[in-house]
Amino acid sequence: MKIWRKVLTLVLAATMTFLLVACGSKGATEETKGGTTPSATKAPQKQDITLSFMAGQDWIQDAEIELGKKFTEETGIKIDYQIVPSDQYTSLIMTKINTGECTDLFGGQSGKFDIVTQYNIEKNAVDLSGESWAKDVDPLVAAELSVNGKLYGQPMQDVSNVWAVAYNKKIFAELGLSIPKNYAEFKQICDKILAAKKTPIYECVSDGWHHVLWLPEAAVQAEVATPGLFDKLNSNSTTLAQDPTMKLILSQVKEDVDAGYWGDDYMSNTYADSAKNIASGKYVMTLANQGFGAEVNKVDPKFSADDIGYFVIPLADNQTLNVNPSGPSRFIFSGSKNAEAAKKYLAFMASADSLKYMTEKVSKFNKLPYTNAPSKYTDTIKDFYSRYPNQKTVLQTSVKYVNPQWMDIGKNMSALLLGEMKPDEVLAAIDKTRNEQAKAAKDSAWSK
Amino acid sequence: MNKKKVYPIYFVFGALLLYIVLFVIPSLIGIAYSFTDWSSYSDKLNFVGLDNFKLVFSSDENYMAIIKNTLKFTFITTILKNVLGLVLALLLTKSIKFLNFHRGIMFMPSILSTLIIGMIFKSILDPSGGLLNTFLHSVGLGFLAGKWLVSSELAFGSVMAVDIWRGTGYIMTILIAGILSISTTYYEAASIDGANAYQKFRYITFPLLLPTLATTTVLNIIYGLKVFDMIYALTNGGPGKTTTEVLYTAVFKKFATGQYAVGTALSTVMFLFMVVIGVFMIKIMTKDEVVE
Numbered sequence: 001m002k003i004w005r006k007v008l009t010l011v012l013a014a015t016m017t018f019l020l021v022a023c024g025s026k027g028a029t030e031e032t033k034g035g036t037t038p039s040a041t042k043a044p045q046k047q048d049i050t051l052s053f054m055a056g057q058d059w060i061q062d063a064e065i066e067l068g069k070k071f072t073e074e075t076g077i078k079i080d081y082q083i084v085p086s087d088q089y090t091s092l093i094m095t096k097i098n099t100g101e102c103t104d105l106f107g108g109q110s111g112k113f114d115i116v117t118q119y120n121i122e123k124n125a126v127d128l129s130g131e132s133w134a135k136d137v138d139p140l141v142a143a144e145l146s147v148n149g150k151l152y153g154q155p156m157q158d159v160s161n162v163w164a165v166a167y168n169k170k171i172f173a174e175l176g177l178s179i180p181k182n183y184a185e186f187k188q189i190c191d192k193i194l195a196a197k198k199t200p201i202y203e204c205v206s207d208g209w210h211h212v213l214w215l216p217e218a219a220v221q222a223e224v225a226t227p228g229l230f231d232k233l234n235s236n237s238t239t240l241a242q243d244p245t246m247k248l249i250l251s252q253v254k255e256d257v258d259a260g261y262w263g264d265d266y267m268s269n270t271y272a273d274s275a276k277n278i279a280s281g282k283y284v285m286t287l288a289n290q291g292f293g294a295e296v297n298k299v300d301p302k303f304s305a306d307d308i309g310y311f312v313i314p315l316a317d318n319q320t321l322n323v324n325p326s327g328p329s330r331f332i333f334s335g336s337k338n339a340e341a342a343k344k345y346l347a348f349m350a351s352a353d354s355l356k357y358m359t360e361k362v363s364k365f366n367k368l369p370y371t372n373a374p375s376k377y378t379d380t381i382k383d384f385y386s387r388y389p390n391q392k393t394v395l396q397t398s399v400k401y402v403n404p405q406w407m408d409i410g411k412n413m414s415a416l417l418l419g420e421m422k423p424d425e426v427l428a429a430i431d432k433t434r435n436e437q438a439k440a441a442k443d444s445a446w447s448k
Numbered sequence: 449m450n451k452k453k454v455y456p457i458y459f460v461f462g463a464l465l466l467y468i469v470l471f472v473i474p475s476l477i478g479i480a481y482s483f484t485d486w487s488s489y490s491d492k493l494n495f496v497g498l499d500n501f502k503l504v505f506s507s508d509e510n511y512m513a514i515i516k517n518t519l520k521f522t523f524i525t526t527i528l529k530n531v532l533g534l535v536l537a538l539l540l541t542k543s544i545k546f547l548n549f550h551r552g553i554m555f556m557p558s559i560l561s562t563l564i565i566g567m568i569f570k571s572i573l574d575p576s577g578g579l580l581n582t583f584l585h586s587v588g589l590g591f592l593a594g595k596w597l598v599s600s601e602l603a604f605g606s607v608m609a610v611d612i613w614r615g616t617g618y619i620m621t622i623l624i625a626g627i628l629s630i631s632t633t634y635y636e637a638a639s640i641d642g643a644n645a646y647q648k649f650r651y652i653t654f655p656l657l658l659p660t661l662a663t664t665t666v667l668n669i670i671y672g673l674k675v676f677d678m679i680y681a682l683t684n685g686g687p688g689k690t691t692t693e694v695l696y697t698a699v700f701k702k703f704a705t706g707q708y709a710v711g712t713a714l715s716t717v718m719f720l721f722m723v724v725i726g727v728f729m730i731k732i733m734t735k736d737e738v739v740e
Contacts, residue, residue, distance in 0.1 A: 087684050087686075088680065088684055090704065091700060091701050091704035092704070094703075094704040094705065094706065095700065095703050095704045098488045098703060098704070098706055098708075099703075117489070120488065120489070205598070205687070206598065208684070208686070264575075264576075265575055265576040267575075267595060267598035267599070267687055268574050268575045268576060268595065268597070268598045269576070404705075411685070411686060411688065411689050412689060414686060414687050414688050415688035415689045418599075418600050418687060418688045420600065420688045420689060421688075421689070436707075437489075437705075440487050440489040440706070440707070441489045442489070
């Protein structure tokens with residue numbers, strides 16, 4: 001009996017030791033598996049690797065997933081797309097990056113200031129300057145993805161688009177409405193639409209990011225009204241709360257909501273339903289970019305893409321085109337064991353064939369920011385761009401520490417809509433977070 | 449076998465070592481970090497004393513509202529889950545048809561993933577096209593339809609309601625086990641003495657169930673203080689600034705923005721809450737414990 005007990009104890013102890021050793025050495029074996037050892041490079045062309053790619057909702061298009069399948073067929077490298085709801089994405093990806101457990105590829109907003117302060121991109125992403133496609137990226141867009149002359153990301157969306165008010169041309173014609181040239185005219189339009197028992201604006205606060213656009217996109221008017229404002233904000237010599245135009249924009253947003261221009265369901269509406277709701281005729285306008293016409297056409301073929309027109313956000317009487325060379329981009333996580341495979345994926349996505357496929361299949365893409373990408377601008381879109389000769393780059397790209405707090409601004413703005421905060425409190429909150437981030441980043445303009 | 453044999457102390461060393469390495473040391477390191485300026489922006493670590501705690505308790509910040517929300521969530525869900533769980537446990541220990549089927553149905557929500565429940569309820573509680581409001585409108589109760597998850601008045605209540613729905617079955621199951629372990633002889637004796645159903649509950653079931661209730665209460669309180677996934681999936685702390693923000697969602701967001709030190713300070717505050725409440729609860733609930 002005793003001897004059996006001893007044997008059993010020994011077996012159990014051995015099993016336990018084996019398990020502990022196995023757990024401890026797991027990382028090491030994986031590392032050698034994924035690394036580019038000489039034998040790995042000599043391996044047959046098809047590789048048994050699965051790349052993980054995390055991005056926010058609406059960033060990875062169905063067409064990209066289709067291309068991903070083609071990529072797998074060609075190379076054997078599988079792509080595991082992890083798509084996260086927009087309102088949760090920023091916190092999730094930042095936690096993953098900060099804890100060093102990020103996916104091989106991750107989606108992030110470009111912006112020459114923010115990729116440094118928010119993503120610490122030099123440390124957390126792989127340098128892509130030497131890639132074959134790097135020279136094809138539009139220089140303005142590449143500048144937003146570069147630090148010290150090195151390119152760290154690959155643009156994944158059309159950034160020639162601007163966020164503007166997209167409107168249903170048919171309803172505008174029926175009600176005898178024309179494009180507003182100032183805020184007063186915009187209000188008159190909204191009142192007439194309300195009188196016709198339709199909701200003027202489709203807005204979707206539940207996504208957490210879309211309703212934010214009204215402020216930083218229309219903020220180009222603040223720069224027009226106070227030239228040099230953006231530079232002063234970057235040099236920490238003024239604050240957003242001190243600027244009367246910024247306050248006016250927020251007050252007018254609140255005024256529009258209170259007047260019922262956003263309807264009843266703006267808090268729970270979703271961005272994914274925008275095209276459907278505009279196509280239904282229940283809503284007449286929404287903030288969208290210039291691929292929106294094609295999206296509405298996709299939902300309802302009776303609608304032609306040209307039935308949707310565009311005008312700039314007329315808050316604070318803005319008439320300046322709000323351009324933005326930054327947008328969602330792909331990055332390779334520096335801690336990825338599959339960086340070489342990920343580079344292959346990026347090269348595949350930037351090939352002329354893939355760019356053509358993406359432009360054809362994704363209705364909202366008109367021209368991807370690559371020299372070898374095709375263009376499909378319609379007359380309506382050309383007309384829209386030519387209507388506004390003055391252009392300014394939007395607040396979140398021109399001013400530091402705005403983009404990283406986008407979702408927080410969203411929370412504060414929804415608090416404004418619910419009546420929990422006032423416009424100057426929202427602006428003060430943005431200033432406060434800017435200060436915190438600047439100090440944490442040891443920004444010289446803040447240490448004076 | 450000698451049942452009274454006292455095992456030597458070194459038998460505990462293995463488990464103790466693992467526990468210390470995996471739980472105690474990380475917890476202590478976490479607490480230590482809350483006194484520094486640890487962030488993702490800088491590799492240098494400086495001792496900042498109680499600065500992070502001053503920030504957590506300062507009136508300019510929302511952390512007090514977040515702590516209040518967490519305590520409110522814990523208090524209300526604990527009471528309601530226990531009460532509803534007890535009622536269901538009493539009903540489902542009677543001889544009724546399809547007993548196990550009913551128990552299974554009630555227990556079902558507990559085995560579903562919280563994130564999936566969150567997503568389903570987000571759709572059910574959608575004010576314009578959600579199942580609940582559509583149903584209310586279709587039966588002529590349209591005036592009861594509300595903006596469940598997106599208005600500052602209803603959001604917190606809605607989140608708690610979903611959580612109570614999810615957690616009651618689990619509590620019920622523990623309480624059923626507790627009730628079934630009470631010897632039937634007490635009830636037989638009480639029946640002979642002419643006790644009615646209420647008296648049996650008041651003087652037999654309830655006192656003998658107290659240790660089980662103490663367990664479920666402690667479980668609920670710990671769950672409530674640590675709640676994250678349900679809030680994250682349903683409202684992510686919104687609508688507005690802090691309507692449904694709780695400690696763990698706030699800690700998560702601090703880590704996301706790279707403000708690790710403030711995050712660990714918040715975790716430390718939460719840890720203290722849990723220790724104090726936990727010890728207090730166990731003392732109170734086991735004071736008058738009836739031993740069978």
